[in-house]
Amino acid sequence: MNSDVKGVLLVKRIQPGTDGSLEELEELSHSAGYEVLGEVTQVRTPDKAFAVGRGKAEEIAALVQELKPEKVVFDEKLNAVQIYNLSKLCRVEVIDRFNLILEIFASRARTREAKLQVELASLIYERPKARMKVTLAKRGEQPGFKGLGRYQADIYESEITGRIAKIEAELDVIRKRQHETRKQRKEKGFDLVALAGYTNAGKSTLMNALVGETVVAKDQLFTTLVPTTRSLQIGQRKTLLTDTVGFIKNLPHFMVEAFRSTLEEIYLADVIILVVDVSEPPEALVDKLVTCHDTMWDEIGPVPVITALNKSDLITEEELEERKQAIVHLAPHPVVISARTGEGLDELKQKIGKYLPKWTSSEVVLPRTVEGLSMLSQLYDEAIVHHVDYSDSTIKVNLEARESVLRRLGKRLDSPAINP
Numbered sequence: 001m002n003s004d005v006k007g008v009l010l011v012k013r014i015q016p017g018t019d020g021s022l023e024e025l026e027e028l029s030h031s032a033g034y035e036v037l038g039e040v041t042q043v044r045t046p047d048k049a050f051a052v053g054r055g056k057a058e059e060i061a062a063l064v065q066e067l068k069p070e071k072v073v074f075d076e077k078l079n080a081v082q083i084y085n086l087s088k089l090c091r092v093e094v095i096d097r098f099n100l101i102l103e104i105f106a107s108r109a110r111t112r113e114a115k116l117q118v119e120l121a122s123l124i125y126e127r128p129k130a131r132m133k134v135t136l137a138k139r140g141e142q143p144g145f146k147g148l149g150r151y152q153a154d155i156y157e158s159e160i161t162g163r164i165a166k167i168e169a170e171l172d173v174i175r176k177r178q179h180e181t182r183k184q185r186k187e188k189g190f191d192l193v194a195l196a197g198y199t200n201a202g203k204s205t206l207m208n209a210l211v212g213e214t215v216v217a218k219d220q221l222f223t224t225l226v227p228t229t230r231s232l233q234i235g236q237r238k239t240l241l242t243d244t245v246g247f248i249k250n251l252p253h254f255m256v257e258a259f260r261s262t263l264e265e266i267y268l269a270d271v272i273i274l275v276v277d278v279s280e281p282p283e284a285l286v287d288k289l290v291t292c293h294d295t296m297w298d299e300i301g302p303v304p305v306i307t308a309l310n311k312s313d314l315i316t317e318e319e320l321e322e323r324k325q326a327i328v329h330l331a332p333h334p335v336v337i338s339a340r341t342g343e344g345l346d347e348l349k350q351k352i353g354k355y356l357p358k359w360t361s362s363e364v365v366l367p368r369t370v371e372g373l374s375m376l377s378q379l380y381d382e383a384i385v386h387h388v389d390y391s392d393s394t395i396k397v398n399l400e401a402r403e404s405v406l407r408r409l410g411k412r413l414d415s416p417a418i419n420p
């Protein structure tokens with residue numbers, strides 16, 4: 001084993017009747033920079049609360065002795081007592097899937113916003129355990145009892161609550177500013193297009209392929225943590241394309257909430273491109289699409305969704321057909337693409353154009369003054385100008401624009417600008 005790479009032992013929860021190959025704890029561990037030294041599986045009993053039996057706990061402890069991992073990672077959410085007992089028995093740090101996701105987020109967070117979001121999510125996750133943690137700490141020695149995150153036992157629940165309130169207030173300020181920026185962009189005639197989808201589906205690669213710029217794209221989960229926006233010309237329309245944080249299965253609601261400002265880019269878009277990795281087996285594909293729908297469906301309203309079936313370069317025609325059949329009810333307006341080879345990108349752009357909000361055609365009459373000419377130049381930026389007629393005192397412009405642009409123009413001209 002490479003001495004720089006830390007090892008983990010996984011305790012995977014698997015659905016009865018499956019081999020657990022669809023579970024992504026391994027992938028998450030790699031993305032967090034760990035080497036997987038071994039796995040213990042535990043069949044999930046749907047209606048029962050999660051418990052680790054004595055036999056299972058001893059099996060894990062024996063493997064810890066043998067493999068000497070840095071941490072034991074449970075697929076299941078653990079409470080403070082379970083973490084305490086397990087870490088005492090195994091003499092090693094015990095964490096669960098959410099701690100692992102938080103570790104990944106924490107290691108990727110670069111901006112103030114991302115860092116605050118990660119801290120908020122981990123505080124909300126740790127708060128219910130704080131009380132128990134203090135009780136357990138008072139019992140004295142706690143071998144390897146580090147699984148509750150970096151907050152030590154002397155930080156009480158109320159301090160955590162105070163910190164949460166502080167972060168929320170700061171995030172609120174950031175959000176308001178972002179909201180204002182988005183509103184201004186819309187008013188300037190830009191349409192907002194968001195890339196959404198499961199983590200590692202290829203959103204950032206697609207963004208790069210569409211706008212020819214370099215957003216970091218890697219074969220790991222949660223490469224993108226804060227949205228990046230670039231302009232993208234669709235026919236004559238200017239749009240802003242935003243790359244967003246990926247979705248993942250079983251993300252607790254508090255975590256989705258902590259990343260709300262990031263997800264807002266999706267919720268406020270005019271068109272959503274839902275990117276899926278179509279090279280995955282049909283069951284995984286269905287599973288991931290269901291997660292995407294669960295995460296965003298209630299929030300997005302009647303916004304058109306185009307499904308980009310990405311990574312088609314990795315599969316045969318027959319495999320593609322099989323997958324298309326499997327997801328027919330989950331993938332609105334599908335387009336087969338490969339962000340890597342560029343296949344299907346023209347068709348995707350055409351589809352985006354088709355689903356952009358309709359603009360209004362209008363004829364406006366501007367005064368032939370310095371101000372009128374400045375309005376005309378602004379219209380070239382914010383609208384599609386079809387025809388301009390100059391007379392001695394007026395400029396007649398035939399154009400298409402977002403209604404808000406026409407309304408604003410009407411106000412400046414002191415007369416309605418909308419004459420369809």
Ligand SMILES: Nc1nc2c(ncn2[C@@H]2O[C@H](COP(=O)(O)OP(=O)(O)OP(=O)(O)O)[C@@H](O)[C@H]2O)c(=O)[nH]1
Nearest residue numbers: 200201202203204205217218222223224246339340
């Ligand atoms: N073969 C192939 N690989 C692709 C394609 N698109 C993306 N990939 C690869 O898939 C991996 C993930 O791509 P990203 O663009 O980082 O995915 P993402 O959806 O932005 O991921 P997160 O930001 O982590 O949520 C990278 O290794 C890409 O090179 C494609 O069309 N074909």
Ligand SMILES: [Mg+2]
Nearest residue numbers: 203204223224
């Ligand atoms: Mg990305």
